Amino acid sequence: MPKSTTTTTILLLLLFPFFIHATTSSSSSPSTIIKAGFWPSWSFQTLPPSSINFSYFTHLFYAFIPLDPTTFQLSISPFHHLWLTNFTTTVHSQTPPLSALLSIAGGAFNRTIIANLVSNPTSRATFINSTISIALHYNLDGFDFDWEFPANPEQMDNLALLYKEWRAAITCLLPTKVLLLTSSVYFSPDFFLSIVPRSYPVAVMAETLDWINAMCFDYHGWWNTSETGLHAALYDPEKNISTSFGLGTWIREGMPAKKVVLGMPLYGRTWELKESEEHGVGSPAVNVGPGKGGKGIMVYGAIVRFNEENNATVVHDEERVAVYSYAGKSWLGYDDEWSVRKKVEYGMKMGLGGYFFWALGF
Template identity: 30%
Template structure:
């Protein structure tokens, strides 16, 4: 496997060198995609998440603000800022990079090139301690300190709104309590009032599962105050299940049992509608990353193969995570001998090599998701996160996943494939 990783690194740097010698050819390709799209497609949000840590990765994985394809996104969320304990004000999570080096202003400066683009600040994220959110939202005084700080940041950094990313209010293993559910509504109500008075947006990340929705999200009430929900339609399966699986199945499958029978994108979105969320406020998340497993028996490599819980998956060569793999790592794996299969019921691909297994998204699965979204009338789509796309074109066309989403919106309604 180490030899394979070295080969991938050499291949990536060879392709990277070619793209650099070609100058700005990549950007012109993106512009051509945008120029052929009818202006009406801009009415559907395509929300891109910019992950601040991505700029610290070694090349070719390094992803700075200047790589954001502003012509393929309608909104870009900076992930993530935090909440400071005790003061309850907004706080940088990586001050040595984003705040001290002016990354926030550099981030919003991309609107100079893309005037229609909206830039938002996502607050929270999985790494953020939930207890701080619980305390901040617990009293009117604490909430007001947070709101005042938000308004200051919006003005100072020329931001267009806030995306609340609290995973998950009310859930005890995340430090939440039963009071979080009502307090979150109050926070959204008070924050929305101030933001709207200043022409600013409020969006909110929400999960799909009842396990996380029930304790902390009054969807019908929250829907009154947000512009839309960014629906966390991925990480629905994982190593905690003990078997291999794709983590963002679009539809239920015959292999699903128990709670997993409803834990898919289609049923999850319908669950949110039944809880009071208008379809016009549901923006579906699509992951640009895969989740990996180590097989217990390399000859058993299909869906629901038993994983070896004692041996973590091999880290990818660039993101260097033993669990998360960027699409540009996965597409290079496929060029080096991995086998790709497709879950035809869940509409998602997976790949394996030796005792390694990854479930992910590609252009085929994204087309299925976009057809579903357009047919069912949901609001839009967000991608998490665009630094995981093949943004350098290591395997072919740059930003191929994001372009697949963008091009899907160019379809005439009558031309949407009857594949669902």
């Protein structure tokens, strides 16, 4: 954390016990369509903020800032200080200005640290005051809390406490500043695919968050190499592993549609087919397919090149609203312009708050 924020943080910590139960003033539904994108800070060389096509967006997320495992404050390294400053300045310099938000933790961050954070009132207070101090220092428009994922009902209850206390702090300490509070979440409020039953505190989230970023992807992947799968299908005719089921459940459980933002991936997941002649959805596979990192992940730009270079057959699955391609024994499942358009049309019909992409540069 920059030295200039220390005094502010100490002051907020002293005030925290007095305001924490003062109010949990609810946020209002977004008044405009949210068109968001997450900018991974590690892409600073290939896609610096100045290279982003801002005409596509209303909100940009800086991904990610970690937590100090001991103090539970946001950990702003010299690298993040440099690029967070660059990011917010560039985003705000657009005409009209866009909103710059900071996403915290992320999928690769140690979830035990987050569980420890939310389990204790003092650590929650320290964290919340750290975020407010950072927001003021970097002129941020808000935060996204990306915990992937709470592991049991107790952690869900503690997460609800964090949301309540965070909103109370923002309302009391920043009455004249609009500071957005969002959370990146599982595609469904219920972890119905898990052996540990648990559900998000939807009622609290509806009251305290400006919106949720529903991660409507990774339904299938390297954890099951025996058959191909569409990892971001809008519909699933056989199971409830789909975007429409997940978002519909969020709304049925009480999250206002305008506070539900549909997440779309700018990457695909790939498999190696057992037999090149069997190349449909659910066809037998023997391994992950082409892609970096040994997990069969391929960004959209690479998918387009792969299809062109290998003369791949591209299939637009009308029933599932998803795309796949195959060439030889390589099978790729992903979204393209066609399926994205279909998902946006679905979101408009459902009255959703908008959409986001993970991630810029893909």
